[in-house]
Amino acid sequence: GFGIGSLLKETGLVTLDSGFTNTASCTSSVTYIDGDQGILRYRGYPIEQLAEKSTFIEVAYLLIYGELPTATQLEAFSGRIQRHTLLHEDLKRFFDGFPRDAHPMPVLSSAVSALSTFYQDSLNPFDDEQVELSTFRLLAKLPTIAAYAHRKSLGQPLLYPDNRLGLVENFLRMSFGNPAEDYEVDPATAKALDLLFILHADHEQNCSTSTVRLVGSGQANLFASVSAGIHALSGPLHGGANSAVLDMLEGIRTSDDDVDTFMTKVKNKEKGVRLMGFGHRVYKNYDPRAALVKKTADQILEKLGKRDEMLDIAMRLEEIALNDDYFIERKLYPNVDFYTGIIYKAMGFPTKMFTVLFALGRLPGWIAQWREMIADPATKIGRPRQVYVGSPERDYLALDQR
Ligand code: ACO
Numbered sequence: 001g002f003g004i005g006s007l008l009k010e011t012g013l014v015t016l017d018s019g020f021t022n023t024a025s026c027t028s029s030v031t032y033i034d035g036d037q038g039i040l041r042y043r044g045y046p047i048e049q050l051a052e053k054s055t056f057i058e059v060a061y062l063l064i065y066g067e068l069p070t071a072t073q074l075e076a077f078s079g080r081i082q083r084h085t086l087l088h089e090d091l092k093r094f095f096d097g098f099p100r101d102a103h104p105m106p107v108l109s110s111a112v113s114a115l116s117t118f119y120q121d122s123l124n125p126f127d128d129e130q131v132e133l134s135t136f137r138l139l140a141k142l143p144t145i146a147a148y149a150h151r152k153s154l155g156q157p158l159l160y161p162d163n164r165l166g167l168v169e170n171f172l173r174m175s176f177g178n179p180a181e182d183y184e185v186d187p188a189t190a191k192a193l194d195l196l197f198i199l200h201a202d203h204e205q206n207c208s209t210s211t212v213r214l215v216g217s218g219q220a221n222l223f224a225s226v227s228a229g230i231h232a233l234s235g236p237l238h239g240g241a242n243s244a245v246l247d248m249l250e251g252i253r254t255s256d257d258d259v260d261t262f263m264t265k266v267k268n269k270e271k272g273v274r275l276m277g278f279g280h281r282v283y284k285n286y287d288p289r290a291a292l293v294k295k296t297a298d299q300i301l302e303k304l305g306k307r308d309e310m311l312d313i314a315m316r317l318e319e320i321a322l323n324d325d326y327f328i329e330r331k332l333y334p335n336v337d338f339y340t341g342i343i344y345k346a347m348g349f350p351t352k353m354f355t356v357l358f359a360l361g362r363l364p365g366w367i368a369q370w371r372e373m374i375a376d377p378a379t380k381i382g383r384p385r386q387v388y389v390g391s392p393e394r395d396y397l398a399l400d401q402r
Helices: 004-011 046-052 056-065 071-082 088-097 102-117 128-154 167-176 189-198 207-217 221-235 241-253 260-267 286-301 309-322 323-330 335-345 350-376
Strands: 033-034 039-042
Touching: 004 189, 039 046, 039 056, 039 286, 046 189, 046 286, 056 167, 056 189, 056 350, 071 128, 071 167, 088 102, 088 128, 102 128, 102 221, 102 350, 128 167, 128 221, 128 350, 167 189, 189 286, 189 309, 189 335, 189 350, 207 221, 207 350, 221 350, 241 309, 241 335, 241 350, 260 309, 260 323, 309 323, 309 335, 335 350
Parallel strands: none
Antiparallel strands: 033 039
16 A cells, blocks of 8 residues: 555554545546536546537446447447346335335335345346346336336336337336327437436545445445445435425525525525535536536426526526625535426426436446446455544443442
C-alpha cells in the first residue's frame, strides 16, 4: 500500500470523516465528475454527447464493458437482454403477498433480493460466466418487476413483456398498456425516458453505489448487492428526492403560501424545510444533468400538451434561488431531480414510481461498479473504523442494584 492509509495503520491513528466528504473508498475507471466545473463523463465521454447521440442500452454497455459497442456487439447485447425479460411464474405470484397500496420501492428491492432464490446458478461473484448471466437477468428483469409493482399498486392486470420491443418501449407498454388492446408506445415519451435513464446511469460513489460496493465487498452476490442499493436509493436525500420535489411543488401549489414565503421558510431552516432537488455533495456548480433535464422538460411537456403549473412554480423557485445570497454562498444549484418529477408526472407515472424510475436508470452503474470492484485485486472487505465515545469500562450490576 501507499499513502496516508498505511501511515495511519502503522501509527494506530484513524481519520474521522463523517459522511465521507473527503475519503475515497476505491479507485474507479467508470465515471469522472468535476463538481466545481459541472463536468460529468462516463468512461471519458461527456454526458452532453451521450445525451444527444447515444441510447440507454448503449450507455449500459459502455458503463459495464468500458467501450462503446460495435453494431454487432450492441445487437447481441440487446438481444440477450430481450431473452431474459420474463419473470418466473412463481416470482409473479410473489407480488400478491404485498398490500395493495405497497410503495413500489420496497417491492422492487424485495423482488430483486428474491432473484437470488430463483437463479441459484448465477450467484458466484468470481465466475465470469455467472456474473454475465446475473448481469443480463438484472438488466432484463428490473423493468418487468418495476412495471409489475406499478400495475399491482393500481390493481391492474400484469402484462407479459413483448420482446419485439426495446427495453424502454417494453417497460412503457407493461406500465401503461391494456391486455385487451394493442398499445402504441409514444416515440417522444420513449425518447425522453431513454434520455432520463442515460442521465441517471452512473454517478460514481454516491450513497446507493457505495452501498452496492460495500455489500459486494463481503462477496455477497450481485442480486443481494443491488437490492441493498435500491434501499439506499429510496431515502429523500438521495433518489427519493425526485418524488419529494413533486410533493413540495404540490404543497406550494395547494397552500396559502406563495413561492417567496416558502423560500423564506427554507432559508430560516424552519422545521428542517429544504428546497428539495437543490444542492449536491459534489456539484458546487450547475449539475450538468439538471441543465439537460430542464431542456427536455420544456420540450416534452410542450409535445404532450401538458405544460403545467408545477413547471412554472419550479422555474420560479430556481430563479429566486439562483439570485439569493443564501443559495449563492452555499453553492446550491438544481440537481438532476429538480425537474425529473414534472416529466414523469406528465408521462402518467404516479409520484410513488419516480424513485423506481431512478433505480431503472441507475442499474447499469451499480452493475458496472460491482463488477469493477469484484475484478479489482486491491478490493478488501469494506470495514470502516470508528472513534469510540461511549462509557469507559464498568462492572455489571445485578437487576436489584440498578
Ligand atoms: N435547501 C436549503 N438548504 C440547503 C439545501 C437545500 N436543498 N441543501 C443544503 N443546504 C444547506 C444546509 O442547510 C447547509 O447550511 P449551513 O451551512 O448553514 O448549515 C449547507 O447548505 C450545506 O449543506 P449540507 O447538508 O452540509 O450538504 P451535503 O453535501 O451534506 O448535502 C444534499 C447534500 C444531501 C444533496 C443536500 O443538498 C440536500 O439535502 N438537498 C435536498 C435533497 C436532494 O435534492 N437530494 C438529491 C441529491 S442528488 C441525488 O441523489 C440524485
